[in-house]
Structures are given as C-alpha cells and as structure tokens.
Amino acid sequence: MGNVELAMVGAAALTLGGFWAAFLRPRIRIRLEGADRDPLDRGVMLPDWMAPLYPLFWPVLRTLDEVGVMKGDLAERIARSGYAPYATISAVWAARLRGMALGLAAMVIGMGLSGMLLETPLPGVIAGLAVGLYGLTAPDREMTRAIADRRRRFRANMLLVVATARGFLRAGRSFDEAFSRAAQGDGVFANWVRFLIARHNTVGLAAIEEGYRHTPDPRDPYVVRFLDMARLAWTGGSGMDTLLEGIVQDLAVDMEQGISEMVTTVEPLVLGAGILAIAGYVLAILMPVFLGSEAFLGF
Numbered sequence: 001m002g003n004v005e006l007a008m009v010g011a012a013a014l015t016l017g018g019f020w021a022a023f024l025r026p027r028i029r030i031r032l033e034g035a036d037r038d039p040l041d042r043g044v045m046l047p048d049w050m051a052p053l054y055p056l057f058w059p060v061l062r063t064l065d066e067v068g069v070m071k072g073d074l075a076e077r078i079a080r081s082g083y084a085p086y087a088t089i090s091a092v093w094a095a096r097l098r099g100m101a102l103g104l105a106a107m108v109i110g111m112g113l114s115g116m117l118l119e120t121p122l123p124g125v126i127a128g129l130a131v132g133l134y135g136l137t138a139p140d141r142e143m144t145r146a147i148a149d150r151r152r153r154f155r156a157n158m159l160l161v162v163a164t165a166r167g168f169l170r171a172g173r174s175f176d177e178a179f180s181r182a183a184q185g186d187g188v189f190a191n192w193v194r195f196l197i198a199r200h201n202t203v204g205l206a207a208i209e210e211g212y213r214h215t216p217d218p219r220d221p222y223v224v225r226f227l228d229m230a231r232l233a234w235t236g237g238s239g240m241d242t243l244l245e246g247i248v249q250d251l252a253v254d255m256e257q258g259i260s261e262m263v264t265t266v267e268p269l270v271l272g273a274g275i276l277a278i279a280g281y282v283l284a285i286l287m288p289v290f291l292g293s294e295a296f297l298g299f
Helices: 003-023 051-066 074-080 089-118 122-170 175-182 188-213 221-234 240-291
Strands: 028-030 044-046
Touching: 044 089, 051 089, 074 089, 074 122, 074 188, 089 122, 122 175, 122 188, 122 221, 122 240, 175 188, 175 221, 188 221, 221 240
Parallel strands: none
Antiparallel strands: 028 044
16 A cells, blocks of 8 residues: 555545544534424434534535435425335435445545555545445435335225225215214325315315325326315315215226236246246156166166
8 A cells, every 4th residue: 555545544534533523512403404494393413423524514415405416305205205214304314414424434444445455545435435325315215115105005095995985975974074984094095184184174275285295196196086076075066976986986996907917917927936846846756767866766
C-alpha cells in the first residue's frame, strides 16, 4: 500500500473523527424535510452515532431528492402504504440517512481493505457508493412492496364487505349504517370504509378526496365506482343498489379470473415436479440394474 493510499485512508478517518468530535451530542429529535405538512409528525430520534453525520449528509439527501432519485410524493406514498412500514415523513428521511451512513462506513472499510490487498482504494470507493445508494433507496422499495401488498389485500377484503353491506341495504339500512355493520374486523378495505364514514361525519363530502388519498391505488376502477356510489348516497341520489350489485358481480368475476390464472400458472409447475419425482423414484429402483449389482441380479 503506497503512501498516497495511506494518506487518503488517514484523511478519511480523520474527517470522520472530526465530524464525530465536532457534532457529538446527546440523542436528538429532528423534524426532517416535509414534516411541516403533517401536524402529527413530531420528528424522529437520531441515534448517537448518526447525529454527527446529519449535517454532512442532509445537503446531499436534499440534492438527490431534487434530481429525482427517490420516487414520487412522499406523503402520498406513505398514505397509500397504510402508514407501514413508515408512519411519517421524518421516519423515511431517517431511514435514508441511515442507509447513507452505512454506505460511508462501507467505503472507509473498503478503502482500507482494497488499499492493503489491491494497492488501490478505488474498489472500496465503488463498493461504498453502491452500498450507500442501495441503503438510500431501501425505504422507497419497502413502501413499493407495502403498497402492492396492501392493494392485493384491499381488493380481496372489498368483495366480502360490499357483499355483506348489500344485504343490509336491502333490509332498509342507510349507506353509513350498512357499511359500518359490514366493515367489521381488521381487513384493509373494512378499515378504509370505517375511516371514510368517520371523515364524512366530520368534513362532509371532502371525505371523498381523503378516501382517494388513503387507498393503495387511487386509479383502481373499483375504488372510483365505490366512491361515486358513496357520493350518490350522501347527496340523496337514487340507484345505489344497482351500482352496488354491479360492483359485487364484477369483483366476483375478477377474483374468479385471478384464481383461474393462478391455477393455470402453477399447474405446469406441479405437473413438472410430479414427473421429476416419479422419474427419480423409478431411477432409484433401477439403479442397481444399470450398475450391474450382483446382489440385485441374484448371482
């Protein structure tokens, strides 16, 4: 390892040590970018080891967000994910900071190892950048998976709740009462319907827009049809039972097609596994013959 590489590693270590010494302080609470739009976001507690790195990484995070490295409107994606795994904007930014900090640690360690083994720190720098970018975008990937999972569970629970509410509506219940009774349990759609009705009782028809904001997919045609039906019910319109019947029938058909496609996809795999199992069993029986086993042939 040359003097230049040693100097680079030493400078990096001194820089980190300087930031640590300059900014080391007790655990702090920080309200991060965008948190002012959410009155319930009280900020996050940064751990002791991350607090001194905050002044170093925050301008970089802001720049990366402005150039579009991260996906979409953060507050909207948090709402669509059902506030899990991140409930606030500050929590997402804290996770991004943690990813960048891990990337910096990987870079320092990688520079030291590659300098000793390869006599150049470049592989360590590249590895640290890759780890940092992966950690930086990890929260966005987690939210994307959470939204997709919530969309699947939302649609599955929707058929049960809507079909149950149809019976209450036919018995003469109001829209709010029918769906309040039908939306029992902890299903995704049931929780969303209870939220929608509670907000309507508070803010009136503005609850429609809030309903769109808190669905996994605001463009889902069944969400659009359901909220149109809710608007019709809350404004005293007629024909709600016909709309509800159409939603139930179309949902049932879509779910039946989805199950059929799943079976069609899985069936060849099951058949192939069965054929391989039978072939393996037959091969195990005939193996002594192929190998000329005297014990098997009887002489």
